Amino acid sequence: MTMNLAQKLIQTHLVSGNLEPGSPITIQIDQTLTQDATGTLVMLEFEALGLSRVKTEISAQYVDHNLLQTDFKNADDHLFLQSACRKFGLWFSRPGNGVSHPVHMSCFDIPGKTLLGSDSHTCAAGSMGMLAIGAGGLQVAMAMAGTAFPLKMPKVLGVKLEGELPSWVSAKDIILEMLRRQTVKGCVNKIVEYYGPGLVKLTAMDRHVIANMGQEMGATASVFPADEAVKSFLKQQQRETDFVEMKADEGANYDENDTIDLSKLEPLIACPSSPDKVVAVRDVAGRPIYQSYIGSSANPGLRDFAIPAHMVTGRHIADDVSFDINPTSRQLLEEISRTGDLTKLLEAGARLHQTGCGGCIGMGQAPASGRISLRTVPRNFPGRSGTAEDQVYLCSPEVATASALKGEITDPRDLDMDYPTFQEPEQLPDIRPQLQPPPEIPVAVELIKGPNIKPLPDFDQLPGSLTGPLLLKAGDNVSTDEILPAGAEILPLRSNIPAISRYTFSRIDENFYQRAKNLNGDCYVVGGENYGQGSSREHAAISSRYLGVRCIIAKSMARIHRRNLVNFGVLPLLFDNPGDYDRLKQDIVLEIDQPIDQLKSGKPIELKVPLPGDSIYLRHDLSEDEIQILEAGGLINAVREQRSEMPDQTA
Numbered sequence: 325m326t327m328n329l330a331q332k333l334i335q336t337h338l339v340s341g342n343l344e345p346g347s348p349i350t351i352q353i354d355q356t357l358t359q360d361a362t363g364t365l366v367m368l369e370f371e372a373l374g375l376s377r378v379k380t381e382i383s384a385q386y387v388d389h390n391l392l393q394t395d396f397k398n399a400d401d402h403l404f405l406q407s408a409c410r411k412f413g414l415w416f417s418r419p420g421n422g423v424s425h426p427v428h429m430s431c432f433d434i435p436g437k438t439l440l441g442s443d444s445h446t447c448a449a450g451s452m453g454m455l456a457i458g459a460g461g462l463q464v465a466m467a468m469a470g471t472a473f474p475l476k477m478p479k480v481l482g483v484k485l486e487g488e489l490p491s492w493v494s495a496k497d498i499i500l501e502m503l504r505r506q507t508v509k510g511c512v513n514k515i516v517e518y519y520g521p522g523l524v525k526l527t528a529m530d531r532h533v534i535a536n537m538g539q540e541m542g543a544t545a546s547v548f549p550a551d552e553a554v555k556s557f558l559k560q561q562q563r564e565t566d567f568v569e570m571k572a573d574e575g576a577n578y579d580e581n582d583t584i585d586l587s588k589l590e591p592l593i594a595c596p597s598s599p600d601k602v603v604a605v606r607d608v609a610g611r612p613i614y615q616s617y618i619g620s621s622a623n624p625g626l627r628d629f630a631i632p633a634h635m636v637t638g639r640h641i642a643d644d645v646s647f648d649i650n651p652t653s654r655q656l657l658e659e660i661s662r663t664g665d666l667t668k669l670l671e672a673g674a675r676l677h678q679t680g681c682g683g684c685i686g687m688g689q690a691p692a693s694g695r696i697s698l699r700t701v702p703r704n705f706p707g708r709s710g711t712a713e714d715q716v717y718l719c720s721p722e723v724a725t726a727s728a729l730k731g732e733i734t735d736p737r738d739l740d741m742d743y744p745t746f747q748e749p750e751q752l753p754d755i756r757p758q759l760q761p762p763p764e765i766p767v768a769v770e771l772i773k774g775p776n777i778k779p780l781p782d783f784d785q786l787p788g789s790l791t792g793p794l795l796l797k798a799g800d801n802v803s804t805d806e807i808l809p810a811g812a813e814i815l816p817l818r819s820n821i822p823a824i825s826r827y828t829f830s831r832i833d834e835n836f837y838q839r840a841k842n843l844n845g846d847c848y849v850v851g852g853e854n855y856g857q858g859s860s861r862e863h864a865a866i867s868s869r870y871l872g873v874r875c876i877i878a879k880s881m882a883r884i885h886r887r888n889l890v891n892f893g894v895l896p897l898l899f900d901n902p903g904d905y906d907r908l909k910q911d912i913v914l915e916i917d918q919p920i921d922q923l924k925s926g927k928p929i930e931l932k933v934p935l936p937g938d939s940i941y942l943r944h945d946l947s948e949d950e951i952q953i954l955e956a957g958g959l960i961n962a963v964r965e966q967r968s969e970m971p972d973q974t975a
């Protein structure tokens with residue numbers, strides 16, 4: 325049987341199940357990636373599960389999100405993570421080394437391997453012929469313990485790339501074109517596999533740009549072949565021996581197909597406030613901008629900084645613009661310093677920020693009220709920049725730089741300038757010595773826990789009858805940034821669930837926390853399509869559960885958040901008839917009798933509502949394992965139960 329590359333990667337890691345789309349499978353995970361904003365909980369979970377040392381080939385912990393140290397909290401988290409790496413056997417990447425995804429790519433990506441990361445943009449490693457998936461922290465903790473990762477066998481969407489990109493059009497425009505076609509929910513439970521002659525001129529870093537934002541379409545993973553471009557990247561990183569050719573079989577089929585003729589693309593831009601609101605730059609050209617931002621995991625490559633540097637050489641940015649340079653990694657910062665590109669950017673009036681995720685997640689760099697910010701980052705969900713009712717547009721470094729020069733949204737083709745050329749250096753300094761390896765043999769290490777690091781809350785099982793008010797009715801495409809915002813004020817509370825829960829749903833209803841506290845009991849939340857899109861932060865599920873939300877009913881749900889809800893004992897249910905969404909009004913009391921029995925029955929689930937015309941019927945797409953987890957009140961409880969029966973299974 326001929327197989328596409330996604331199927332091959334799954335087949336070689338399959339522990340249970342078969343490749344029939346939609347069927348439950350489990351796969352072995354070779355590597356894990358955690359970052360600080362999600363990693364503190366992962367380590368607390370690893371500890372709570374009673375586990376001692378990771379069993380993966382490589383597990384790496386990065387500090388790239390919580391870099392502003394306005395008090396002790398983030399600094400304490402960094403020390404905690406460093407001690408956890410020593411104790412549990414992970415690599416530790418200290419603050420200043422850079423954004424997890426490109427640093428992991430430089431140090432550890434190996435074609436043919438699987439990677440699970442507690443960051444939704446883990447899918448970026450698909451650029452290297454890997455199967456790389458973002459997941460909630462608890463899922464990653466389980467993978468660190470050597471447990472196979474459960475998912476539904478995704479459909480594979482094959483995207484054939486043809487032709488060559490014109491001048492001033494780059495990888496970001498390819499993924500923006502994909503978003504224009506697929507929207508933010510078009511690829512849920514799908515892997516997007518890119519192939520075809522158009523790949524030849526796309527470097528591994530160009531592919532990273534495309535693979536990274538697969539998450540913005542809801543995809544489980546993005547996959548590229550490991551070919552000459554991947555080999556050159558590994559050579560550049562002095563890791564050529566890690567190269568393994570990976571490609572689809574000749575004549576392989578895909579569940580769905582699409583084609584992009586690269587030569588037909590033009591500079592694109594995603595308008596506020598969703599990554600799929602994509603239009604041609606020329607359609608919005610002329611709007612005055614306040615900020616133009618280069619960097620993040622969505623445009624992390626050397627060329628993404630070198631091209632802007634060449635564009636601004638001998639010129640100065642407009643007076644009203646803040647031109648923000650966020651170097652992706654220490655390696656990149658060293659290289660642009662060495663080549664002089666950094667000087668060119670600074671001479672043109674750029675502002676230099678520290679390496680890391682920075683303003684992408686609202687950790688500083690918030691734009692002024694009502695002003696336009698152009699960013700090369702992956703997402704522009706409402707308020708994510710830190711400014712209420714922000715106006716964030718997503719674009720390529722070329723568009724961001726042209727606009728910084730002009731002071732307004734500008735199609736770079738309208739500049740009186742030749743398209744700069746860029747040649748990747750043959751070799752870069754090896755960054756791995758900057759990371760701290762795990763101790764070779766286990767050593768006794770005390771976890772360093774500052775006062776803000778609180779134990780995980782214990783959650784009980786679902787009650788026999790789940791009765792409570794509909795505390796919040798939300799719309800379509802609610803992102804986890806709206807369920808539990810990030811930003812400089814809230815991110816330092818990531819290891820303190822009681823404290824962070826105060827911000828639950830605050831972007832949608834600033835009184836939600838108080839209303840939940842007053843209720844002090846079980847409640848429901850209703851959402852529209854694609855509920856919980858975006859980030860992998862399991863805090864969005866935990867804080868909901870902590871405030872008494874026991875059931876989410878939506879028209880459809882995003883993959884990672886849905887599973888995070890299950891992991892923390894919150895029922896993720898779907899309207900059998902999406903039209904019933906309109907019948908439910910906030911504050912009415914809802915009831916599901918014997919929820920677990922109803923889940924197991926295979927029949928529609930009856931939701932009792934105080935409305936004329938009786939009950940509403942719901943459905944679920946839970947596997948048997950997921951129902952068991954819900955029955956136990958969450959995954960930690962379920963694992964503890966299992967471990968008490970089989971003490972040596974996961975330690």
Ligand code: MIC
Nearest residue numbers: 361443444445685859860861
């Ligand atoms: C993001 O881009 O939203 C984040 C911050 O990287 C998140 C992780 C987090 O919330 O910590 C993600 O994408 O998973």
